[in-house]
Amino acid sequence: MDGSLLDIAEVARRSGLTPSALRFYEKKGLIAAAGRNGLRRTYHPDVLERLGLITCARSAGFSVAEIGRFLVARPSDADLRVGMAAKARDLDEQIGRLTRLRDSLRHAAVCDHEPIVECPDFKRAVGNVPAPAAAQAGPAR
Structure with a gap:
């Protein structure tokens, strides 16, 4: 070989x-x-x-x-470029959700409030974590 x-x-x-x-x-x-x-x-x-x-x-x-x-993308592939830009926007949204979730978990890890889930800061942070689009749409019919 x-x-x-x-x-x-x-x-x-x-x-x-x-x-x-x-x-x-x-x-x-x-x-x-x-x-x-x-x-x-x-x-x-x-x-x-x-x-x-x-x-x-x-x-x-x-x-x-x-x-x-x-x-196999080439610079002339306009449709693929549009798809890549859309995927980049989706990733930005996902990164934002994950960042907010991470920050709320970090707060919960050091929070002294009893119970933690009732902490106003934690509730505020968790409330800022929107559900994924599929979950917001509700059940499928």
Whole structure:
């Protein structure tokens, strides 16, 4: 095996992903194996950077299909750029909600009010954490 290539087990170890996840991403076209060493896939080391991007995007709520489109995006792809801007706005809203939640939890961790949930500062902070859009819409009919 070429000394610069990484075995699938090594890529899994370094990326924190399972070999089955690597095979899934390969099947979906997000990564590509460089070849095989016997029955085991091998990858160029730069696959780790791509997997880092994929992992980050997945944790931000991107679908595999969205990631696939993003990975092949060109500056001329206006529709994709509009989608990326919308996703960035969604992430800003999520970050705001999580920041407010984090701040209220930090307050609760040091609050002396009995019970904590009745603390006016905690209530005010929690009241500033809007529900996700799906929860605000109410039950589906």
